[in-house]
Ligand code: IPM
């Protein structure tokens with residue numbers, strides 16, 4: 001099995017290195033092949049998603065991705081910015097189903113900004129649609145406003161759109177994920193205002209007829225943001241569009257106090273996937289050896305489970321992560337008094353040792 005390894009920018013290379021050590025420690029016959037992406041792709045080949053990187057990703061059975069982005073690329077034209085690499089990979093490979101679990105490990109209960117009684121035992125899954133919505137909708141651009149009180153002024157515009165089959169396919173993924181959990185699915189939209197959301201909601205109701213064992217509810221996105229901090233444990237699986245999912249998944253991640261712990265998977269219809277930590281490239285701490293590699297290591301575990309058909313190896317990696325937390329090892333982002341502060345390297349080595 002072939003794994004494309006795309007470390008990217010900032011802390012990406014440091015954390016991916018540790019996840020690669022973990023994969024190599026499993027005793028499996030994986031072929032790992034590395035390629036530059038994001039700012040690194042731009043430096044090497046003049047494009048954030050070089051053709052050679054895209055074809056490696058297409059060829060591979062799974063992709064392990066670090067993070068992309070650095071302030072120094074913020075002034076490039078949009079098509080050349082590092083973020084285009086991840087958007088391009090999602091679109092070209094039709095990775096439409098994004099799984100973002102937010103789990104609070106009991107050892108880290110003190111890391112959350114919410115009271116322990118609100119968050120302890122938190123285990124929710126956000127299923128975010130990744131290929132549509134205002135992220136990709138055409139037309140978009142900047143033009144002279146054609147009408148209204150500001151006619152003639154420069155205006156920016158984007159288009160939110162979803163088709164029924166697009167909503168159906170993410171709906172099926174979410175219902176099936178809910179079937180494997182507590183069978184409660186919350187669909188998040190803004191159907192009190194948006195046409196796209198009304199179609200989303202109507203389609204989810206149609207899809208739900210095929211899953212009578214799953215309890216479907218609907219929530220407006222503003223209320224969902226509020227409920228996530230008020231009573232997050234009331235959620236089991238949340239399904240939502242690309243834009244709302246982007247926002248709510250960061251919020252859900254922070255409930256656990258440590259975005260450095262949260263993995264993610266982006267899957268196509270055959271469960272080929274791209275696996276990346278939920279956090280970004282953190283250029284401010286890049287190269288310091290203090291980043292938390294656990295989200296990337298846990299992403300590799302998701303890869304073993306969803307794309308490589310090795311659930312028992314995924315369990316081993318997740319158990320090893322729990323072991324190092326129980327041993328009291330903490331990177332700076334999750335450190336608290338009474339625990340031992342370790343570097344990126346030491347954390348990765350401890351997981352390998354626990355394996
Ligand atoms: C994410 C990120 C990306 C997104 C950016 C880097 C394009 O925020 O994966 O959530 O908006 O989807």
Ligand code: MG
Pocket residue numbers: 246247250
């Ligand atoms: Mg985001």
